Amino acid sequence: MSFLHLKSATAVRVVSAIAALGLLVSAGSAAANPRLIVDVKSGRVIAHQDAFLKWYPASLTKLMTAYVTFKAIKSGRLSLETQVVMSKKATDQPASKMYFKPGTRLTLDNAMKILLVKSANDIAVAVAETVGGSLDQFVEMMNSEAQGLGMASSHFINPHGLPGKGQFTTARDLAVLTLALKREFPQYQSYFSLEGIDTGKKQYPNFNTLIGRFDGADGMKTGFICAAGFNQIGSATRNGRTVISVVLGSDSLAGRADDTANLLQQGLTSQANEGVPLASLPPYGNTAEVNDVSAEICNPKAAKVRSENRDDAGRTVLHSPYIHEMTRPPQYAVTSLILGGEDVPDANGAQKSVPIPQPRPANL
DSSP states (O other): OOSEEEOOOHHHHHHHHHHHHOOOOOSOOSSOOOEEEEETTTOEEEEEESTTOBBOOGGGHHHHHHHHHHHHHHHTSOOTTOEEEOOHHHHTSOSSOOOOOTTOEEEHHHHHHHHHHTOOHHHHHHHHHHHHSSHHHHHHHHHHHHHHHTOTTOBOSSSSOOOOTTOBBOHHHHHHHHHHHHHHOGGGGGGGGOOEEEOSSOEEEOSOTTTTTSTTEEEEEEEEETTTEEEEEEEEEETTEEEEEEEEEESSHHHHHHHHHHHHHHHHTSOTTOSEEGGGOOOOSOOSSBOOOHHHHSSHHHHHHHHHTBOTTSOEEEOOTTOOOOSSOOOOEEOOOOTTOEEEEOTTSOEEEEOOOOOOOTTO
């Protein structure tokens, strides 16, 4: 059964369609909600709102973690078969996480699948330590790459996006990063369009509910913390044209999915070469302070509204007319740990390596 539900009332569809066409440029409104649509081939901004307002990136940070990792692979220092070892520091990270024990080993390939589908913070740190040699060195690499890409209003303090002073970005900068990922690393785009992962013990659907439910959806990432609200970077391709969207500060899971779908639809149906180049978009609005929407997002009233936006089965109600139910079971990419790669305490409390149980073939 799908974990989302579509509300089919005609009135709701009409309102959503109008909203998708009504994105206006804003110089900074009281209710700030950064939005951006960019054509990937031309790099032109189709529509934007509060694009330069500083925002907490939440788990959208993991797109920079992926970018740094892909560059390390391209340099030849690492490969997708490089072993990622879960350190104590990695396993101590707050959820969302995989809860692997220290010493657990997996390939970088599987780590990236888990990172981008499950958005696991413990995996993010383990990948960072593998790629950078240490967490601090990896963060330095993140900021160096951000500077090199021209992300002038971004700074990172960790590879997963948990909040902290000095961690911020903008919708404009996130679009720059997403364009770089798509243009420089087309061979890795399948990581962003996975419908889910299967660890052998549990299946995890992608938090990006547009994958498999919005025609042409092929990425990219979602994120949430109280200070940032519900964020999503979307990507979709139809008839050879790819557009990306950035949505920051939505009020719910459903809200960010609806907003993303509406913006992607607007982008895909816009005229070719419409808008100004992203690099030429002049800064506007409040570009100094980092916006914090904790009071609006994480309060009892907002939580009540979100709970009411579910059907009797507990599924999120989506309103966008461009999102449809998945008519088949999700396709889960199989991820596994390396045999003998998990260290567990023996009877005396010492660490020892033991084989990790492997699923038996179905025909046995």
